[in-house]
Amino acid sequence: MCGLLGLLTSDETAAGAVDLVANASHCMRHRGPDEPGTWNDADIVLGFNRLSIIDIDHSHQPLRWGPPENPDRYALVFNGEIYNYLEIRAQLAADEGATFRTEGDGEAIVAAFHHWGPDAVRRLRGMFAFAIWDTETRSLFLARDPFGIKPMFIATGPGGTAFGSEKKSLLELIGRLGLPDTLDERALEHYVVLQYVPEPESLHSSIRRLESGSYATVRPSGAPSVTRYFSPQFSVRPFTDATRQKRYDEIADVLSDSVAKHMRADVTVGSFLSGGIDSTAIAALAIQHNPDLITFTAAFEREGYSEADVAAESAAAIGARHIVRTVTPEEYIAAIPEIIWYLDDPVADPALVPLYFVAQTAREHVKVVLSGEGADELFGGYTIYKEPLSLKGFDRLPSTLRRLAGKVSDRIPEGTRGKSLLHRGSLTLEERYYGNARSFDDARLRAVLRDYRPEWTHTDVTEPVYARSEGWDPVARMQHIDLYTWLRGDILVKADKMTMANSLELRVPFLDNEVLKVAEALPFDEKISHGTTKYALRKALEQIVPAHVLHRKKLGFPVPIRHWLAGPEMYDWARETIEKSQTDYLLNKQPILDMLDEHRAGTVDNSRRLWTLLMFMIWHAIFVEKTLIPNITDHSYPVRL
Template sequence: MCGLLGFLSADGNASQFTASIEKALPCMRHRGPDEAGTWHDDDAVFGFNRLSIIDLEHSHQPLRWGPEGEPDRYAMTFNGEIYNYVELRKELQEAGYTFNTSGDGETIVVGYHHWGADVVRHLRGMFGFAIWDTTERQLFLARDPFGIKPLFFATTEAGTAFASEKKCILEMAEDMGIDLSLDRRAIEHYVDLQYVPEPESLHAGIRRLESGCTATVTPGGELKQTRYFRPQFPAQKVAKGTEQELFDRIARALEDSVEKHMRADVTVGSFLSGGIDSTAIATLAKRHNPNLLTFTTGFEREGYSEVDVAAESAAAIGVEHIVKIVSPEEYADAIPKIMWYLDDPVADPSLVPLFFVAQEARKHVKVVLSGEGADELFGGYTIYKEPLSLAPFEKIPTPLRRGLGQLSKVLPEGMKGKSLLNRGSMTMEERYYGNARSFNFDQMKRVIPWAKQEWDHRDVTAPIYAQSKNMDPVARMQHLDLFTWMRGDILVKADKINMAHSLELRVPFLDREVFKVAETIPHDLKISHGTTKYALRKAMEQIVPAHVLHRKKLGFPVPMRHWLAGDELFGWAQDQINASQTDDIFKKTAVMEMLNEHRNGVSDHSRRLWTVLAFMVWHGIFVEKRIDPGIEQRDYPVYL
């Protein structure tokens, strides 16, 4: 829901930046095409694009509110949804406060007046918001615990700009004097991990407020961040007799979350793949909307689609189901648009089918539910089984383990046991970097000669691992993914790609109350009985169709390996490499060699190639200005 943009002046001349806000705001009209507005005083300028979901006739933003005797003390812009706003509103009314709207946004600003910065601990939802206190002359920024909704910022001598989308700040860069040089450390992190990790962005002068954080800034002052959300995953066992009680708690929490996530004054649909996560959400949503529509996508190539399984699930739960099949030509044509919407590249091929299924869904609904977050909360990735297979290595003295690692290096590629010896020789901090890694350092040096080894994945993961040293091995992996893969890839594409079509995506698994239950699950009920997400599967036994309950995770598989080697995308990839003006970043002859090796079957370079190609398209749009992404929103008039 919506897009916010604002500026806090360092010298009381905020009105001078009103034109900058008005110029930048249409860049994200896709986030809120229903209406727009601005507000300013001497210190602050707020701009807003609204996607109307709750309290359609009111709840206009920027929203003004104040307690008795101080009318309009606060100005707020808010992106997201607060699902417990009905309960919070009642609590605050009982405390003596009055409301001017029936929407969810006003509960935030009233709650801020009542609880101060602790308001974020009371909110159950997804959010990025800014509140300007005209009495205290302080700006308060906040993001939801998991980072579902984005918030970028940039600070210069002129002041601090903040926005839901980086491209809006780019539009203001010249007026503010923002450093738009590329951050080479962030580039290396991207190439290593296939996404730009928080709080970085590829532009040196623009950063992101981290998930689960708040920040305060006063005119001319520094932005000070505070973390309010720290996952615990407390180590504990569940007595055999009480396991079912845990499964029941999971089911109740998820059912309650879906009920709250269905709150809207517009139609809510649901994405539906062939897995347990989206099927559980859709099944529970059907209880609250008998006419629920579900949506899925796939490809014509065999083995790269869950369309048939999703259709079977839709029939089993009794919902109308809509399918979008994506062709290679559609895939290639959409890439420039997708990179523009993303702000920074994410080298995840599933972005493209998501783009098309979101486009199809928006023809029918304004809000969709989805299953993101279930794997991170409940232990769903197959890699989470690794601590079990590597447990024997933990008993081997460290020098001997290191020796086994050296031995693995001289064994022939593809030899059975080579990978096991190599990974068993390392600590978790060394071997596990999250759910995606495109290049190791040696591979990176081939295409980025200037790469520095101290800027590898451990530069990102070490501080996160330091916070989880007392957790069990599976919980440590979950903890790392919450702060890397999930917020860097999963939630970026969930927000940016759906909002590209003015479609609000809601994720009931990433709910405060669901997490309270999920973080108490012991590791032997996450990875158990030869499967992942064991506790969740047990909790859903009476809810999801039987054919889905124990299916392996597939997600949105994309035939990228075949397409880059074949006529579908090989020529397109050649053209991108030849045209890209990234010679100061990549050794383009090495990239072309990789493409030819991939085509000839020498090695599967598909993930690495896609990482480089996605960056080249992004660079062509935002740096070279060579590629026109063909975004109609750029032509929208300023209608404030």
């Protein structure tokens, strides 16, 4: 993993912008402290910070490659890893006569692009965000991996196009492009509704994200032309009694192969381990390739908010050395400004903080970690995926009766049993489900946001995604929504930013092209069956995952924010943050303070709503007011570990 940055000028003045790009690139030195670098010609400046994982001594970037007649035709900056790079290099050498100067995966990308064109991205098995500059055609090619594991921001103005791994670096360049640094109020409303900023938006109106599964071509004087090359297709292959076990074995085999490829590195690889089936499966498969595997878990002192005991039992069962990082309320609060600076845009997920600390601990021992992200979205792991079964009766009602159920629910007092069922049953799937996010109802949004726009709620984010899943079963449609919203907006941002903040590469073997293929083919009753989520995955892992984890109830990554905000740990801090915030032109503070007092009194659990607004206020203080300067520490780690 690394950090890339580039500036494509519209007037061939790149040579005069080298220092500007180098300084802006320094903002993300945490992504690649091993080796900074820049390269330029008349049109473009490429900046890079390398975290060396494969071919440490030779695969320097920006990387130059080309065919024999023009061996330096292309310049590449690349963030991520290509796990089938050995196979791609062998195929290119055999079929195209391609030759290579290094042993790394970077040359495989450029050679594949040269011989196969933009379709080369479909053949890459890995996580990536990269830029290729073609010195002959004077064109730029940008691409992101199918799931959005690695980030890419873009800004285009009269002065050209800037692109990079982190928004904070682009903020240093947008003045050069002739762009303002104004806040995007539509993106803000989406953030408050969803608890993250959805792609392709950012909270700065001049900067967008290249969406996952997309590539873009850019000319010096033009806007990016974006093409979506990937979209999941949940096309069911039914199980039969004769094929059932074979299908379970296929899942296990494909996941095992993915883990094996994700272990490819010239440095030490460890694994994050919680008390759940996903990370345990990854660690159990990884130790087959590294008997000295170290696993890492975050924990809290408060009872009921730690899976450390279960994780330790799992580590012992598979034979791994295990390390626990316990996080206190004091260090949790102290780290928040620094964490939001690393995030670029706020993500209102309290699990960010323990992930940051466990990544910090892991980096003292390893340079790469594996993790279990993506299993829930691919194999049907969220409890909410059971909802279509419980609401099946409503689907048979005429629309008038469904709406009547909604009106009845409006008259039922909050907290009354059955109110939520009636309300959600009165809505269509498209109306009620937009990922793992709902916390603000319309009344609270109207109270909190000074310029609330009903048309800017979740539907303008989810409508195009739902349009691509017409005719699928409801769970597949929910999975599809989560892949394009919650996964890439919260989970993968959290995973990338918190590990990269500590110069640690995180790899996610579930989010693999071949694993997706077997997951896409699962019927409804192999995801949710016998009251169990991820049914087929659990069956596939029976010989891999220890029994105490296999059928354990999903806990997630619990953080005691609800208790802390009501108690001495966080109440005063939260009130002071709200009162000092200079966001009055965007937010109404009094309803927010009222929510805090309601929460303290125990009448309403407002923790998710409060956390969403507090994270935005701190972000605003850092990036807009500039009244809060995080204490960013430059850590020193060995290149070889």
